[in-house]
Amino acid sequence: MSEEHAAFQEAVRAFLNTHAKPITELEAGWGNGPDELSAGAEPTREEELRMVEAASAFRRALFDAGFGxxxxxxxxxxxxxxPRYQELFDEVAQAYELPSEACFVVGHHIVAPTLLAWGTEEVKQRYLRALYRADLFACQLFSEPEAGSDLAGVKSRGVRDGDGWRVTGQKVWTSGGHFSDIGEMLVRTDSSASKHAGLTMLMIDMHDPGVEIRPLRQMTGGEAFNEVFVDDVFVPDSHVLGNPGDGWKVAMTTLGNERVSMGFRSAPPASDPVxxxxxxxxxxxxxxxxxVRQDFAKIAIRRDVIRWTAARAAAALAAGGEPGAESSIIKLMDSENLLAIGRLAGRILGPRMTADTGEWGTYVWAELVLSVPxxxxxxxxxxxxRNIMAERILGLPREPKR
Structure with missing residues (x-):
């Protein structure tokens, strides 16, 4: 490590000593500290808003100190x-108890990189600093009731109106929509164009009177997802990402960012699932x-490979590149690893996972298993x-259209 790197880590340590609590070995041990996991956690709306408030206060201090x-x-x-400096920061931060970063994942790792790549100068100046300082939160408005995996089949509409667009439509599975200030929304603006060519990406104001947000309760009992109804909301041309008709290209950037983000689940040992x-x-x-040893070894190795691949992808993005093949690999490996973690935990726990006995470290796994789907x-x-990797990465023949 260079002297510059060492000095940077000392500065990070000094900041965290003032703004956070160091994690002791005792606190990270079995039966100590909060009985929670960083993946699959489903707080109530009230708990979530308290977490958002605490995370926002810490993020603002972090940003103002030059580490945000x-x-x-x-x-x-x-x-x-x-990117090496982010790695150096994370090395130090792992030894401290920090507020959950879950509320920032969509804004920082998915929406903001898309704004940087496709946004107008006005949008970049208005939103990027605010997002990373936690002055604003962002959500992603893609999936619809009849257009989930078939993203190009969205029916939300944008109609030309002077120097902007009138937007109407419905979105589902919107994480964090209830505390977001802006939303990245994919809409159809040209019904005469081909399925993929008639799409446009817009940034909408989530506080507009024409936006209605309804919670969706999951089988975990949580309400992290929402359905969002947009009725005649005006979006100025400055808030179009790319040009009208570039929506599919912008969406691919966003989805690549989303898949890469799944490799970033840094958590202290006390709550890290592995x-x-x-x-x-x-x-x-x-x-x-x-x-058990063999199954756990596969999980631990896959976890490390995901992190290394995510770090490589992040470095490419930081250098101005686009999300590549790594994003699909990360996404698939991440979901497979969570499935494997839940299965092994279930084999060990048996009924303790489905019936809460009050024993620390047992029933908490139920939320993770229920969140895996x-x-x-x-x-x-x-x-x-798997189709993306087969066709676009390996060059295998495309799946026949029916």
């Missing part, structure tokens, strides 16, 4: 540093079970990811 957007362009509020799974194995005396759908189903 280390790799971003300085002209939009970023630090202008290479680390907690290892603690679970040890707690129940299965460390010497050959089958949503992970296998978000950003493109597993089946679609």
């Amino acid at each position: 957007w280390l790799t971003g362009p300085p002209e939009y509020g970023g630090g202008g540093k290479d 680390e907690r799974l290892l603690a679970l194995i040890r707690h129940f005396g299965l460390s010497d079970d050959e089958q 949503s992970r296998r759908i978000a950003g493109g189903t597993d089946e679609i990811m």
